[in-house]
Amino acid sequence: MTVLVPLTLKEALIATSANPSAQIIQGGTDLMVEINFNHRKPTDVIALRRVNEIRNYEISADRSRVTVGAGLPYQKMEHGELAELFPALAQAARTVGSPQIRAAGSIGGNLGTCSPAGDALPVLSALNAIVNLHTATSFREISVHDFMLGVKRNARQPGEIIVSTTLPVIDGWQGYAKVGVRNAMVISVASCCLVVDRNVGAIAVSLGAVGPTIVRCRETEAWIASQIDLRKVSAVAPNLLKEFGDRIASESKPIDDHRSTAAYRRHAVATLSRRLLTRANTQ
């Protein structure tokens, strides 16, 4: 029974390689709930909270990409340079739990837990983020779409650490919206991230909490790109807007549970996506 608290990424990687089945803990905001509720009883733990290398972000020299450390707390994304580059990420970060949770929780934890309600995940999906996984001896990049496999299932292999995600800086509008039944500190009933790339005239729409994992609405994206010129900011005709939402809803795969109903979730993502598209084309 051990707890290892590595101080460098190298130490962390050596530790995970030596004990691939050890439980990795980032901010603790998911894992400790499972332990407190008696759903998980770890014996060996590797805690990443003091690995400062993964609690930063780095902008590439040409400012086309940003690599966000897996342990960077959400709080640090809400304002400042990262928020300017990724408004949708900032907006999603601000909806995560409470200020106390945002001081501890991180993208690494969201990816590691891989809940479909993870607030940052629709943003990573819409931005086509790359997840950077390391072992002591190797490194691989994997698209976030391939990384997220299902409800609380991901492509991380034993011995690997989620070190960072790489996000492209996109010239265009991006936004995030989330429905919950309370006006703060609420788990998503449905969420939506919409990103418009004005340079290439493309759009990305990703949905949270309406499927086993994040739902990327590629068919609707292609359809709306064929209907309107996304390189320009111009009002979307009401009939197109309606159909856009309807198509988004039909791509979602929600279920009934104690938080909401499938029908409401479909309605919610239709509404949120219409509102975000409207905002994108008026702001």
Next chain:
Amino acid sequence: MIANTEIYNLTVNGSKHEVRDAWVGESLLYVLRERLGLPGSKGACEQGECGSCTVIMDGQAVCSCLVMAATAIGSEITTVEGLTNDGTLTAVQDAFITEGGVQCGFCTPGLVVAIEHLLANNPEPTDLEIKESISGNICRCTGYGRIFEAVATAVSTRNAGR
């Protein structure tokens, strides 16, 4: 690398405390309350949804129920017991009493710590900043009205005193 098996040290309210024979899954909240004799931090949800266990750790207000205690070595932890060291009350604590911000009092230590943290970083918060900063601290008794009043009073007391 720091490795813990049976013994580790935590730095709480400026002093080092030794923790022995702990189970690995113990939260910082449990260790503070049950092993270190610091029961001021309260547990009411075990999942970061109520804020009663709020402590300041390395300058951040966090839920101690979601910190694995054995990973908190090397961190500076301040609990409600450590807000003052001479037994006097802070302006926030005083205002909670005078404005009726305390009823059953179970949420109070966590709220006091969260508000101390807010005011340390933002001495003149707007009403919305106050509300957002304590939106993770559930109070079931007061409906928050007297708590908002207490924060307003604490802000003016602190700002008058500087």
Next chain:
Amino acid sequence: MSSATQTSTRREILGNSALRPDGVAKVSGKFEFSSDLHAEHMLWGATLRSPHPYARIVSIDLSAAYKILGVEAIITNDDVPGKKTYGLIASDQPVFASEFVRYVGEPVAAVAADHPETCRRALAAIKVEYEVLTPVTDAEFAILPTTAQIHPDGNLIRHQRIITGDQNLQGEVIVEGTYELGMQDQAFLGLEAALAIPDTGGNGIEMYVATQWLHEDQKQIAACLGLPLEKVRLTLGGVGGAFGAREDISLQVHCALLALRTSRPIKMQYGREESFYGHVHRHPAKIWIRHHATRAGVIQRIESRMVFDGGAYASTSSAVLINGITHIQGPYKCLNATVDGFAVRTNNPPCGAMRGFGVVQACYAHESQMDKLATACGISPVEIRLINAMVTGDKLITGQVVESVAPVARCINETNSIPMPAALAKNADPLEIVGGSGLTSLPHNIVRGVGWGVSIKNLMYSEAFDDFATARCQLQDGVVHLKYATVEVGQGFVILAPQIARSVLGVDEVVIDPVDTRIGSAGSTSASRQTWMSGGAVDGACRLVRQRLFEHIGKKYDVDPMRLVIEDTDVVDMIGDFRISVTEASTGVLIDETFEHHHRPTQELDENGQGNCHVAFAFVAHRAVVDVDVELGLVKVIQIATAQDVGRVLNPIAALGQIEGGIAQGLGLAVMEEIVLDNGKMRNPSFTDYLLPTALDAPQVVAIMIEEPEPQAPLGAKGIGEPPCISVTPAIAAAIRNATGRDLLRVPIRPQDICF
């Protein structure tokens, strides 16, 4: 309304915002809640609970659990030495399930071990074989004659009718509806906890427990332990809120049994999930109601059928039912009634007391009806309520005459005088708009609505219960000691009692002795009763002491005791110029008096629901202003205006705290709080999924306290705890209807109820 420096110059007597004597300890983390208690050589206790809503226990195998290092004792039904069941009204709930489990979470066994984690492992190692049975989870189904009975006492806990006046009257205007309420949880923050310390020799026990009623706990625990009352001594452990959920026994008997079995102190405390299983909830209810009125809107007759789902055990269901049916007319005149009420046993979690106690359910139904009636008669929600407003001297549908001060019209009018909040600004901060930082809505998505709710609430216990409170007052050397068993759950009796003593006796220093069973009962901290009952007892004891002080002074200084009065901190002769400080006058003497306050007797209802069953009533009006994103069905409550009949304000800040806190709980029931059940199983026993209002959900509250002293009440003050949470729920529902045009026949109102 308040000031930080008020106490230095003003005496903390009745009418002032005296400060909490436990405030310093509570803000500095030093107040000892029951979960903070420790004892040398203490063990931890934990409870094994049923995973099934209804099953027969085939066998229980403890052998593997006993093999775990650190496990000291495991107990089941076989180990209960005394009475095997307990309960507040009917003793129908097993300490541990024996043959059957009847709800998910019912205790089956308990363990004592050296660490909470050892306890959890031991619980996991207990093997219980169940024969799973089909649960009865629908209250209407449960009382069909063909349904199998799930308990020896039957599925019907109580049936009561109210039949009065013309049973055939048909109004010119008739409106009807069926209204439902979900199961609400009290969700106090300080989880259930107790510390039990066995006497040496093992034939008695000292318990520190968070409860609402020490003597009732003592009685039930002693019966189950098979010990005489005096062998079970209870002291109040700090209570982190209650709201009704601590009126029933939860872990008390288990904790005591483990302590007696191991001869070691036992600490038990629930986690949040276990707390949802471990205490009773607010009854879900289904209420059909039809109003007959004149074209002008005057109510002539009500018909109603009310079904309360009591869950697996009776708890206080029969009393909740009586509150429900006797308040279904609301604070309105009505002469003719046909009411049928059922409290029903099912395999759902047991339900019992929660703030508002049956009246919350009735009020949601009658207030929803009042708006329908207003619409049908073409008048406003305010007009329909004023036309029908009850006054002192009116006869209720039970035949009881309202003797209380009844300022219903004044509550409505004063609430109506409160200014409306400003309109939502076009450039409002997202946090001021529905959805908050979720950025769901922009100002143009929002529709504002206004709604009303008015209620009547009985105070104290009803139906012939001999409800009393005891207090002892000792005066010596200018210092008063108060002794009582009145439980402080946060409501502020701890502030009020010294205020009373200071006012009556002219002292400043008041010491409250430990709250325990070493004095007579104070009754429960519930039913808005402690200010009246224990306040009356403290007041009575202090008056007796004052009388004896006057007699002492009379003798010693040769003045007429009949002419002495208290003036500030002095005793003065009303006519002559004699004056002496209370401190000087009481130096060297000890005056010690105990007083029991009883309220006037009440009666049980007869078979037609007739009888003077209630003691007194309080009234309140609420007006809610809400913003609704109609398309997404999301709600933000902007303002609650309220005027409450309080009798007399004894502590303005404490009173306002009760009003604001009650409103938040009523808001929760209106738009977010519900234990979601699926075939008897709770789907959301956690604070992630059982949502409570946060600071960003709290509306602006504008409160007016109407002071018309109540002649019956010892201090002129009515209980104020429950009314704030009662009519605010229907007011919010009405405001949402106003914004959306939807019927909204069920609370909590969910997004999908609004947008589809």
